[in-house]
Amino acid sequence: MVLRIVGVSEATYYYRKKHFKQERVYNGGRPIPGFSLDHKQHPVSDEQIKEWLMELISGEEATYGYRKLTLCLKRQYGLIINKKKVYRLCQELGILQPQRRKRIQYPRKLGEQS
Secondary structure (H helix, E strand, C coil), X not given: CHHHXXXXXXXXXXXXXXXXXXXXXXXXXXXXXXEEEECCCCEEEHHHHHHHHHHHHHCHHHHCCHHHHHHHHHHHHCEECCHHHHHHHHHHHCCCCCCCCCCXXXXXXXXXXX
């Protein structure tokens, strides 16, 4: 009787009661593996990658962000590595550059022409 007043069919009510009772639990994702692979499929530890990152930022690449550092690691050391992992390693080392602020450009105001 209540279902008719609310306007919900019995099948919908019991389906939702059966299937949506459990709440989803977040377990934190998969663990960090601690290594990456090079092009020859040999593992390279995260500690070695951190050393390479420190070497890169001590040279010409000091102003690079994590995306360009990723490209440098891929080109110079032949790593198969994701930019998200480089971001995490840079964050652990504390070498992330501050994000550039966008400068707002105001449109020029021209006088009315008659």
